[in-house]
Amino acid sequence: MISSQHETPRVSLDTELRNAAAKLRKHVKHATDGPWVTSSVWSPRATSTSAVYSHAHPAGSVDSEVVASGRIKSGYGGIRQPWNAEYIALMQPAVGAALAELLEVEADVVAARIAQDGTDEYAADFGTGHLVDIARLINGEEATR
Structure with a gap:
């Protein structure tokens, strides 16, 4: 039976992993240096919100702002949920760089397995x-599990 639909060729697992690592590295390269910390921000005309700052730059400088809080009454954005700020601070560039390295190592394992017996079965993290x-989520795809 001939299908009239074009099937998208499956990208190999090692390529998926390397694509995710490259995407992470690109974002790490352009992100504000870490370490990142959170701080409550108070405004006389708004309620408390949270922000994320980098300790790699002088406090109060524009360069120190990772995610600046917004003014709630004016309708601008901003982080109103402190847990969001805490999570963002945990995922600072050093974490992204380490995850990119882990994905790259895994891609090497998968590529070696494919070269050995032509299959990627059981090659990815045992x-x-x-x-x-994780790679698929970073690449904007749905995870399979």
Whole structure:
């Protein structure tokens, strides 16, 4: 049976992993240096909100602002949920760089398995697929699990 639909060729697992690592590295390269910290921000005309700052730059400088809070009454954005700021601070560039390295190592393992026996079966993190799921999420795709 001939299909009239074009099937998108499957990208190999090692390519998915390398694409995610490259995307992370690009964002790490352009992100504000870490370490990142959170701080409550108070305004006389708004309620408390949270912001994320970099300690790699002088306090109060524009360069120190990772995610600046907005003015709630004016309708501008801003982080109103402190846990969001805490999470963003945890995912500072050093974490992204380490994750990119882990994905790259996993891509090497998958590529070696493919070269050895022509299959990527059980090559990705001992068959769990967790790193492939992470790569797919970074690449804007749905995880398989």
